[in-house]
Amino acid sequence: MLFIQGLLIAFFLFASSVKMFGWVKAIFEPQLAFFHRYGLNRAAMFAVGVIEATGAVVMLVGMFTANPELSAMGASLITLTSIGAMFFHFRFDTWKDAIPSMVTLVLSLIIALPLLERLI
Secondary structure (H helix, E strand, O other): OHHHHHHHHHHHHHHHHHHHHOOOHHHHHHHHHHHHHOOOOHHHHHHHHHHHHHHHHHHHHHHHOOOHHHHHHHHHHHHHHHHHHHHHHHHHOOHHHHHHHHHHHHHHHHHHHHHHHHHO
16 A cells, blocks of 8 residues: 555656646646647646645655545545546547556555545
């Protein structure tokens, strides 16, 4: 479980920083092109980056404080962004473009489901 959390945290801290700050042009420009194709602008891309970063940081705090509820809350934010990404990729792109979001959805659900089961 800690490995999955660490993987999600590292991936989304990196991915969100690219969306927010555009510091890796080779990744930022194609992602911005995706957003434009979806009818979304740079501000929407920044907002998605903020949500992803928030989820990753909340998971990180949950991991370091051994608080599974906090980790699950962060993973839930990642789950929502993954679902959103899948929606747009399936609607405007090919299913192959949705593969990363499908993987992050499954991994984030592994972290979030224990909390969701307690709530039900």
